[in-house]
Amino acid sequence: METISCQSGIIYEFSKSNKPVKTVASGTTIEMETYDCFQNQIQSADTVVAEIDWNRINPATGPIFVEGAKPGDVLKVKIEKLEIQDQGVMVVGPNLGVMGHRIEQMEAKIIPIRDGKALFNEIEIPLNPMIGVIGVAPSGEGVNCGTPGAHGGNMDNKMVTEGATLYFPIFVEGALFGLGDFHAAMGDGEVSVSGIEIPGKATVTLEVLKDVKLRHPMLETEEVVTQIVSAETLDEACKIATEEMIDLIVNKTGRPLSEVTMLMSAAGQVEVCQIVDPLMTARMVVPKWLLKQLGVELI
Amino acid sequence: METISCQSGIIYEFSKSNKPVKTVASGTTIEMETYDCFQNQIQSADTVVAEIDWNRINPATGPIFVEGAKPGDVLKVKIEKLEIQDQGVMVVGPNLGVMGHRIEQMEAKIIPIRDGKALFNEIEIPLNPMIGVIGVAPSGEGVNCGTPGAHGGNMDNKMVTEGATLYFPIFVEGALFGLGDFHAAMGDGEVSVSGIEIPGKATVTLEVLKDVKLRHPMLETEEVVTQIVSAETLDEACKIATEEMIDLIVNKTGRPLSEVTMLMSAAGQVEVCQIVDPLMTARMVVPKWLLKQLGVELI
Incomplete structure (x- = not known):
């Protein structure tokens, strides 16, 4: 390789x-x-x-x-x-991230990785x-x-x-x-x-x-399929991710928009990726147990 | 009782x-x-x-x-x-929820609950x-x-x-x-x-x-403590929930704002409650394994 x-x-x-x-x-x-x-x-x-x-x-x-x-x-x-590798670093700084309006100076912190944990001072953080x-x-x-x-x-x-x-x-x-x-x-x-x-x-x-069309990235695991959308606001990112996912399922299954919307409300998860980069990123997560019962694969 | x-x-x-x-x-x-x-x-x-x-x-x-x-x-x-009880109902309607701009009429669907599952037509949804x-x-x-x-x-x-x-x-x-x-x-x-x-x-x-002060609701489970905030936008709700949680931990631990901000970035979770009510609701979730290492309880 x-x-x-x-x-x-x-x-x-x-x-x-x-x-x-x-x-x-x-x-x-x-x-x-x-x-x-x-x-x-x-x-x-x-x-x-x-x-x-x-x-x-x-x-x-x-x-x-x-x-x-x-x-x-x-x-x-x-x-x-x-x-x-075995050493990481974190930073905070003025105008960076959610607390940037109150952080007065740029600070960096070295974080060793040991035995499957990140060591933040004496605090062990799972990887x-x-x-x-x-x-x-x-x-x-x-x-x-x-x-x-x-x-x-x-x-x-x-x-x-x-x-x-x-x-x-x-x-x-x-x-x-x-x-x-x-x-x-x-x-x-x-x-x-x-x-x-x-x-x-x-x-x-x-x-x-060759035979798949997408407008935004998707991600798949053994358990779920997700639509990932970035937009100016988190509100917008969440709504676009939800609508893209619903449209995909409607198109694949032929089920009515109303039903698929209800199913996503009962069993789909709107989740946050990040809220600090120039655009905000959300994901709409759909469990495969639901897709299996719908008789479709999304990709 | x-x-x-x-x-x-x-x-x-x-x-x-x-x-x-x-x-x-x-x-x-x-x-x-x-x-x-x-x-x-x-x-x-x-x-x-x-x-x-x-x-x-x-x-x-x-x-x-x-x-x-x-x-x-x-x-x-x-x-x-x-x-x-053993029967639920879902609705969709014009101008309701994320898909309200494309739903043309109000629809309701009866959903029986049987053997620990919700039955949406032939689809079984875990409760x-x-x-x-x-x-x-x-x-x-x-x-x-x-x-x-x-x-x-x-x-x-x-x-x-x-x-x-x-x-x-x-x-x-x-x-x-x-x-x-x-x-x-x-x-x-x-x-x-x-x-x-x-x-x-x-x-x-x-x-x-009597000896606790809060500005927003909090929720605790065996695993986590969360701050719940509702605001005009999800962006705002997420940011306020994060800042409230960070301030609470800074106040309880006496640790620097910069360190607590980093810890929340590495191990805190910004999550969506709902994006469809008149205000949007987010939660900032902090694991108790972290609070235990910090030597504090938040409530």
């Missing part, structure tokens, strides 16, 4: 203009190494935050050109394995390793890797983890896939603007699907 | 003007029976929705005057038991019985029972279930507690505007706490 290192190439925006670091056939499994979201600039508590180069933030490794990927297709990304930034190139202008959108990007969705499968609408030839911004742990919301940021390595299988 | 029946008295708004149906000592356990949110007007699929009296919606049983409860105190409500409307009288004008707020009310929070303990700020003498609007099942968001609406009976213990 081939490994794409951080040195192979990184991007700071998802863009059709990016030169691929690698071309692979549909169905290829590769390893991709990643920096943390600060491009590994904060290595100790002595790092002077003021000296960080803020132009080197949220690097994603890639992009990977997937052969056969055309605009209108879907890129299926199975996260086969997700490995993180939930996840990928913050993952996606494809959008159709129009490039989008910086700190911003989420229909192309994926900085969705900061804690369900993007080992074993999950993502589906992205493809906007440009080759899809131009990239990923980065791993977190050792993060709660829904990512309220400080940072998870436990950490370098790592993901093993992914990239496959082009 | 005394039972407060629906016939004892119901309210359509939480208000300091409501006459108590019962006065109890702090620490009393009582049973409270409830109508469904349509005051049991929809009993069969033949019910003509146009003939429903929309002035009789969201009745709450009560109010209960709790002796010793003064403005500034907190009412602790332990939900000892929650029982639902998660919960209380939609629960709260105390607000300080100023009355608030109709369809609207949530700092006094509780229509929070539609699926965590309000058997075994949970709620804490409400008390605004008026006696607290004037009431509850109603049970759901046999509901997902986070309540996207159609209705859960599986059902009559039932709750056994609750009401206790006045």
Whole structure:
């Protein structure tokens, strides 16, 4: 299996203009190494935050050109394995995150990872390793890797983890896939603007699907299928994710809109991914036990 | 144990003007029976929705005057038991819920409860019985029972279930507690505007706490403590819930705001209660394993 290192190439925006670091056939499994979201600039508590180069933030490794990927297709990304290193970092700062109006100075905190726990001073936090930034190139202008959108990007969705499968609408030839911004742990919301940021390595299988149409990313696990939507407000993101999911189920099942709406109200879950990036991200989660009874698969 | 029946008295708004149906000592356990949110007007699929009296919606049983409860105190409500009847109903309608812009007519659907499942046509939905409307009288004008707020009310929070303990700020003498609007099942968001609406009976213990100050309701389970906030937008509700929780932990622990903010980002969960009532409701969920390591209890 081939490994794409951080040195192979990184991007700071998802863009059709990016030169691929690698071309692979549909169905290829590769390893991709990643920096943390600060491009590994904060290595100790002595790092002077003021000296960080803020132009080197949220690097994603890639992009990977997937052969056969055309605009209108879907890129299926199975996260086969997700490995993180043994030291993470968190930050807070003025105007960052939910508390940014009351945080007076930028602060960084080194967080060692030991025996499956993140050590925050004496506090042991269970790990939930996840990928913050993952996606494809959008159709129009490039989008910086700190911003989420229909192309994926900085969705900061804690369900993007080992074993999950993502589906992205493809906007440009080759899809131009990239990923980065791993977190050792993060709660829904990512309220400080940072998870436990950490370098790592993901093993992914990239496959082009020709007969699926999507407007926003989807994510599938053994238990659920989810629609992921980013928008100016969380209210809007939640409503669009719900409506997209309902329309998908109506289209697949032929059941009336009224019934599917009721079913989503009784058994679908509107959940928060993050509320701190330039756009807000929500997911609408539908259990597979329901889809099974409806006799459909959504993807 | 005394039972407060629906016939004892119901309210359509939480208000300091409501006459108590019962006065109890702090620490009393009582049973409270409830109508469904349509005051049991929809009993069969033949019910003509146009003939429903929309002035009789969201009745709450009560109010209960709790002796010793003064403005500034907190009412602790332990939900000892929650029982639902064997038939529920769901509705959709124009301008109701996330899909209201595309639903052309009011529709109601009867949903039998059999063997621990809700039967939606041939589809079996697992039950998660919960209380939609629960709260105390607000300080100023009355608030109709369809609207949530700092006094509780229509929070539609699926965590309000058997075994949970709620804490409400008390605004008026006696607290004037009431509850109603049970759901046999509901997902986070309540996207159609209705859960599986059902009559039932709750056994609750009401206790006045004198040395706790709250601005919004809180909820506690064996695993977590949550802050519940309703606001004009979900964005605002999420942010206020997060900030209230962070301030509470800072005050209890004496730890710096920056550290508590980071901890909430790594291990706190911003979750959606509902996005369809006149105000939106969010909860900030903090795991007790974290509070234990911080050496504090929040209530």
